[in-house]
Amino acid sequence: MITPFDEYPIHQTTNPIAHPGPSDRNYYDRYWFNGFESEGRFTFEIGFGQYPNRFVQDAHFTISRNGVQHSFHGSCRSPNDRSQTVVGPLRIEIVEPLKKTRVVLGPNDSGIECDLTFYGRTVPTEEPKNIMHEGTRLIMETSRFTQFGKWEGHIIVAGETIAVSREAVLGVRDRSWGVRPVGEGMGGAPPPSTEEPGVYWTWCPVHFDEFCTQFGTFEDHDGHPTQLSAALVPAYASPSDLPEQETGHREMLTARHRIEWEPGTRRPKAARLELVDRDDAVHVISLEPMIRCQVLGIGYQHPEWGHGIWHGEEAFGHESWPLDDLDPLDYKHIHLHSICKATLTGPRGTLSGVATLETLCFGSHKPSGFIDFLDGAS
Numbered sequence: 001m002i003t004p005f006d007e008y009p010i011h012q013t014t015n016p017i018a019h020p021g022p023s024d025r026n027y028y029d030r031y032w033f034n035g036f037e038s039e040g041r042f043t044f045e046i047g048f049g050q051y052p053n054r055f056v057q058d059a060h061f062t063i064s065r066n067g068v069q070h071s072f073h074g075s076c077r078s079p080n081d082r083s084q085t086v087v088g089p090l091r092i093e094i095v096e097p098l099k100k101t102r103v104v105l106g107p108n109d110s111g112i113e114c115d116l117t118f119y120g121r122t123v124p125t126e127e128p129k130n131i132m133h134e135g136t137r138l139i140m141e142t143s144r145f146t147q148f149g150k151w152e153g154h155i156i157v158a159g160e161t162i163a164v165s166r167e168a169v170l171g172v173r174d175r176s177w178g179v180r181p182v183g184e185g186m187g188g189a190p191p192p193s194t195e196e197p198g199v200y201w202t203w204c205p206v207h208f209d210e211f212c213t214q215f216g217t218f219e220d221h222d223g224h225p226t227q228l229s230a231a232l233v234p235a236y237a238s239p240s241d242l243p244e245q246e247t248g249h250r251e252m253l254t255a256r257h258r259i260e261w262e263p264g265t266r267r268p269k270a271a272r273l274e275l276v277d278r279d280d281a282v283h284v285i286s287l288e289p290m291i292r293c294q295v296l297g298i299g300y301q302h303p304e305w306g307h308g309i310w311h312g313e314e315a316f317g318h319e320s321w322p323l324d325d326l327d328p329l330d331y332k333h334i335h336l337h338s339i340c341k342a343t344l345t346g347p348r349g350t351l352s353g354v355a356t357l358e359t360l361c362f363g364s365h366k367p368s369g370f371i372d373f374l375d376g377a378s
Helices: none
Strands: 027-037 042-051 056-065 068-077 090-096 100-105 113-120 130-134 137-157 160-164 169-179 199-203 211-219 225-234 254-261 268-276 282-294 314-322 336-346 349-362
Touching: 027 113, 027 349, 042 090, 042 282, 042 336, 056 137, 056 282, 211 254, 211 268, 225 254, 225 268, 268 336, 268 349, 282 349
Parallel strands: none
Antiparallel strands: 027 042, 027 169, 042 056, 056 068, 068 314, 090 100, 100 113, 113 137, 130 137, 137 160, 137 169, 199 211, 199 349, 211 225, 254 268, 268 282, 282 336, 336 349
16 A cells, blocks of 8 residues: 655654554554643643554643633544544644644534644654553564643634644653554453553653753552653743754653642642752752643543544544533543642752653552542542
8 A cells, every 4th residue: 555655764664654563553643732831820731642553533622711711622533644634624734853843733523723834943853662561461562752842833722722832832752653552452362460550750841941851651550660761851932942863861860749738639739859860969840830730631531532442434522621510530531631830949049941751640649648449539
């Protein structure tokens, strides 16, 4: 099956590009973006995934403002030409690879529209590969890069047009691909219950004026990292200034973190990161949440619009929720992105910034004081 991408010398297997290397049904290729007004007045997110072995493509846009989150969802049959990143009214355009990306959501029944361009302010940072097994079966093996940037354009929601300027609206994007659990279950017998169920993931990219910081960790139930990465990443004034290869990227020797949780929830009330440089200098980042985005709005743990689920040749949906009405310990609402004020103290003095703090914690976690699968903080 030959497609336009086969014109380019980019093949990684002996098959045409339309054929993913892995035959695993859960192979995926995904875009994620967020944007946030620097004072926390609003935040938005975009998700777009292709699942070529499931023949599904889906897209989501969500915006949180004034205590309400509004979401658009769409799904269709995946195209053979993987460059066709379009689901109904939502499309992603690669204007200049790794420098400029445009996201357009045209008129639709949700009343949400946008025309936004992401301008990179850092070179993409490759994160450690995520690998996870369920019994003897590999259920996750993914690659991902993260890039910091700024947004320009506009959003229409609830009859109001919101101007988005590069001076006021920062953001982060990632690209990930590989195998991870998506879509309907695989069937067969459940895996043997040899381990306590649960996952603990914290991820936190932070914008400062002249550089950005990146942090991410998976931890076991006792709080020991099973994956840990942290870095300082140089920032540039415009995409035209971005080098082909970053030489100032600085991986940390190690990192630590601690989250203070809101009582009765698994929502962060405050957080602290300590990034330890290779010369033992410590960069301490204090985080104070301003506004939150339920990641349910772009399909994660969504009972209807989850990733990779077949809805027919084309289907669309939308919804809005007052955020204070949501049960904080409902399984669907645990996965959060909190936009935070950030204060860094360390060798570079005291600096102010804005962060995205991602938290996902199911099951017990000793440092947090969680004992059961979904108990809240004391």
